[in-house]
Amino acid sequence: MNQIMTDYQRELVIEHLGLIDQVIRKRIRVRGTPLLSYEDFYSVGCEALCDAAMRYRPEEGEFEPYAYVMLYHAMIDHCRKQNRQQSFASDLSVDVDNEAISLEVLSTTDGDIEDALDWANLARVVSECKKDFSGVARLGIEALELKSLGYTSREIAERYSTTVNNVNAWISRARSKLMSDSRFLAAVT
Numbered sequence: 001m002n003q004i005m006t007d008y009q010r011e012l013v014i015e016h017l018g019l020i021d022q023v024i025r026k027r028i029r030v031r032g033t034p035l036l037s038y039e040d041f042y043s044v045g046c047e048a049l050c051d052a053a054m055r056y057r058p059e060e061g062e063f064e065p066y067a068y069v070m071l072y073h074a075m076i077d078h079c080r081k082q083n084r085q086q087s088f089a090s091d092l093s094v095d096v097d098n099e100a101i102s103l104e105v106l107s108t109t110d111g112d113i114e115d116a117l118d119w120a121n122l123a124r125v126v127s128e129c130k131k132d133f134s135g136v137a138r139l140g141i142e143a144l145e146l147k148s149l150g151y152t153s154r155e156i157a158e159r160y161s162t163t164v165n166n167v168n169a170w171i172s173r174a175r176s177k178l179m180s181d182s183r184f185l186a187a188v189t
Contacts, residue, residue, distance in 0.1 A: 009053040016067055020045035023071045028079075036082055041075050048074030084150050125183050133177060140174025143167050 005013070024030065024041045031037075052070040056063050130141040143156050153164045160167070178184045 003054060005050065005054060009050075009056075012053040012056065012063055012067075013049050016049060016064060017046075019064065019067055019071060020049060023068060023075065027072050028075050036079065041078070044074050044078045045071050080150055125186075126178070129178060129181055129184055133174070136170050136173045137177045138174075140170035140172070141178070143171050144174055147171075 020042055028041055048071045049067055052067040056066060130138055146156050153167045157164045157167045
């Protein structure tokens with residue numbers, strides 16, 4: 001459903017257009033690559049500023065700080081999306097959804113296993129394990145796969161229409177299941 005901006009909202013946007021340039025120059029590193037150029041960020045910023053104006057409620061505080069945060073988050077989301085798409089494009093030869101599982105999430109406190117991992121094999125094993133699990137453990141493995149692709153717990157929670165705490169609980173359950181699975185243990189040792 002498309003909404004039409006009110007005159008007040010349009011005036012907020014016009015009055016605060018300079019915020020877009022300010023956020024780009026102060027907070028964003030423009031690499032100049034396709035879809036990550038200044039013009040792309042400015043376009044994303046324009047959309048975010050319009051969205052901020054339409055969501056803004058004067059009783060909640062001043063518009064400028066609110067819009068600044070909305071602009072910054074929209075630009076960071078744009079970067080994440082482009083990075084994910086770039087990683088998908090560069091990884092066409094891998095059969096599974098991801099090439100690596102986040103060590104932050106899977107590693108134990110017993111030691112550093114990073115050097116021993118064969119990432120492609122690990123991704124294959126995790127995909128096989130996912131087929132055998134159900135419920136919370138399966139959701140946790142899916143969340144781990146998404147985390148390895150750069151998604152945050154908040155983004156995963158939004159994707160599954162749940163809370164961040166639930167996502168973290170799923171990951172914890174999946175970690176305990178994986179750490180007791182002989183196939184997974186063989187892949188990481």
